[in-house]
Amino acid sequence: MKGLVITSRGIEENAAMEVRGLLKVECKILEGCVIFDIRDIEDLCLLCYKSQSADRVLYMIGSFEFKNFFDEFEKFIDGLKFKEWIESNKKIKIDCIRIGAHDFKSVDVETKAAEFMIKKFKNRNVKIDMKNFDIIFLVYVINSKCYFGIDFAGFALNKRPYKIFLHPNSLRGTIAYALVRESGFQKKEVMLDPFSRDGVIAIEAAFYAGDFPVGYYNKEKFAFLKLKLGIDFDRFFDKIDKKIKKTKTKIYSYDHLFKYVDYSRKNAKIAGIDKLISFSRVELEWLDIKFKEKSIDRIITNPPTSKNANLGKIYNEFFYQSAYILKDNGTISLISRVSDSDFIKKHAEKHNFFVSKENVVWSGEQQLNVSVFKKKNI
Secondary structure, eight states: OEEEEEOOTTOHHHHHHHHHHHHOOOEEEETTEEEEEOSSTHHHHHHHHHOSSOSEEEEEEEEEEOSSHHHHHHHHHHHOOOHHHHHTOOEEEEEEEEESOOSSOHHHHHHHHHHHHHHHTTTTTOEEOSSSOSEEEEEEEETTEEEEEEESSOSOTTSOTTOOSOOTTOOOHHHHHHHHHHTTOOTTSEEEESSOTTSHHHHHHHHHHHTOOTTGGGGGGOGGGTSOOOOOHHHHHHHHHTTOOOOOOEEEEEESSHHHHHHHHHHHHHHTOGGGEEEEEOOGGGHHHHSOTTOEEEEEEOOOOTTOTTHHHHHHHHHHHHHHHEEEEEEEEEEEEGGGHHHHHHHHHHTTEEEEEEEEEEETTEEEEEEEEEEOOO
């Protein structure tokens, strides 16, 4: 049996790292997704409940590459064997996620898939029901590749329910999580976000450090609850929740505007992990007063953009303060517009920081640059 995690382009390595950590399996990394072996169906339910990197979690039925999509899609559906899922789940919903340039739309794929499925199972009393369904089949089209499977989550896992108080340039939770993991952050380390905005980076770090399920308050929404799997889901959730520990973390979420400190604190409270984060209104110039020299392991943040008139002054102060409070083996991890990356590097170099690794990630159609900085040995 195979599972498929759909994720944002550019964070596939982080998604694979998470799947390996949660399931202890090997992964195959592809564009926009990760494929892996599953021992039993509960593995997919666990990923829906705990994964911070997944957009969707699928039981994978099959995949194919295409040139003439609909001709090949019909043959593909006709050749698949998955009637065991249809026998006990007669009312089906079909969704499509499409990435890339195509001469068809997602709704066209959903319509055709419904047509092909009805034709294939015409003697089994199968009905298409987009509202009152038993099972969701998802078609994932990315460039010239198509994946087909059963959607175990039933909704976009990257849309965090805690994100109520929003900054205009808020990050997706999945991308914030990937930034935390890209930094090398370990669960007992000291972490600082000095530009907290709406707190998403600190919140995702706290989920990870506290081993707290990101779907804790979404239990009743998962599509896998409708599937006839023979699993006692009350016991399933209880077994996972009993492992939640009262962890002491050293995660600091600061901003110079009280409004965003308040946003961060409220969102963290909604997420259920506010006790794991220290919030405060702190100006950049005060960081060397708040923290001792070489006391921070990771600085992870989404700094101001090029729209800010005082950007040069802000970055100069940021790297100056970071040089003082960051441990010699610590890292600074920044996510920014691709167009701002050279400007950031220039200010980093003034304070003896260099880029140790760099990556481009996609938030929808927007490209963002992830840079991890280390101190130079002087």
